[in-house]
Amino acid sequence: MKDVSFGQYYPVKSFVHNMDPRLKLLFLIAYIVAIFLARNFYGLAACLVVLLLAIAFSRVPILKVLRAIRGVLFLVLFTAVINAFFRTGETVYWQYGILCVSKEGIVFSAFLVCRLILLVTCSSMLTYTTTPVSLTDGIESLLKPLTWIKIPVHILADVMSIALRMIPVLMEETERIRSAQKARGGDIEGGGLIKKIRAVVPILVPLILSAFRRADELGDAMDARCYMASKKRTKYKKLRFTWRDLIGFFVGAALITGVVLFNVYEAFLWLPV
């Protein structure tokens, strides 16, 4: 329960936290595009500057942000190894069959690793600074055009917000069931693979049962309050675009446009590669 850093809200007050979630979502998309437009380390460095600015304004500790990388550490290492060993280049240092270590390969794999790390950290910045509820509201609001082609966006948004809402509850439940079984001498630590799988059953069965029970109870409670998925629903917290968002929009848009332009036109800047 204590160690899920990836995709967790970090509760402090800051400019970035207060920003309209729609704006943050759009910025994230634009920023990801900017990352993919970067063709070399200069481009990535420009992206990094923008990310660091965002982190500084969000008041989330940088170490906390970096912890998000741990979740995808395996993927990062895997990418690095594959690209470093299988990509051929002009300056070859070492070769064995299809395995080949070259200068270009190493540079390229370092580039990919940096790109991945930027992608992961910028995405987790969104979840650090935005509560799941306002994130869903933002997604719902942005996807509104899809209602024109009869896609029930608000129902999907409700489903998503309930699912997000239940993650910590189920985590807590898992911890509780695990403690209860630990008190009866069962634990998933230690033992071989088969033993481990068998040890998971006493935790998994009660957990699934409780998830179903909770779903039933929630369904009843929603029914009892006359929840109608088909009706147009009003909102308790309306998303409002404030003057702060306007400032955020101009600053963010300027920065990201700058990075995009830099990445598109840096070929004309004659920087050494």
Added chain:
Amino acid sequence: MRIVAEHLSYTYNPKSPFAVKALDDVTLTIEEGEFFGIIGHTGSGKSTFVQHLNGLIRLPASKKRRPKRPKAKKGRPAPPATVLTVGEFDLSSKKTDFRALRKRVGMVFQYPEYQLFAETVKEDVAYGLKNFSDKKLTPAETEAAVRAALEIVGLDYGEVAEKSPFDLSGGQKRRVAIAGVIVTKPEVLILDEPAAGLDPLGKREVMELLHRLHREWCKTVVIVSHDMDEIAENCTRAAVFSEGRVVYALPPASLFKMTDELLALGLDIPLTAKLCAALKERGIEVDCDFTVEDLIRKVVALKGENA
């Protein structure tokens, strides 16, 4: 086994915005043979405290080999060292055999029926037994232990053993879950809200079951509860937790005399104590130990004197 805690503190998620101080300098001794009650609000630290007792929450291990002695700050005496022992187990040591401890300190969580998982009642009860036994048990040994556990919780072995635990009634499920904990005959049995969510009859039956266990199997029983009647009626002594601290640790007979103090902590008092207070307002002093039986006896005796 005697339980000793001195200057025990615990913080959830330390050094983060989610940090919550659950225990704050708790000092409490539970003697062997007690039927001990722990009272407190949600979030008062009572569950955190009992989870320490069988090592589900561990003391933060000090990095140095010797137990760390906090240094004295200028002008203040050194904070005393934390002690936590259950019988011969020293829980502040890293080398403690927690499996052996858990075998001897049984723990029943809130709504224990939600931890049932096996296909049959028999298998579910035997789960702890299998985990804790060092050698492989013969089917006959297992069956004997499961039969004894089911019978002491008041279930008929022949009737329920082969059934799925999910086909039983709520009260029966809870008994099966308790049987699954006591099957190893722990010396200390800790229960978190054992009667929560049951009807009055079910509550009484569970309390009777706990007394039976206290007499026959488990030397010490500790219950966490916020039902004051339950505490007044059953416990030899009770501790009041509030905001992570132990405010009182007294027998119910003296504890519930402090009506005003308990109400000030936002806690309820047992019905018997309310009745005593109402009688006192009308000038009738009844000195009872706050069990229903004793109150009735004393009131009847008073009435006899006045007649």
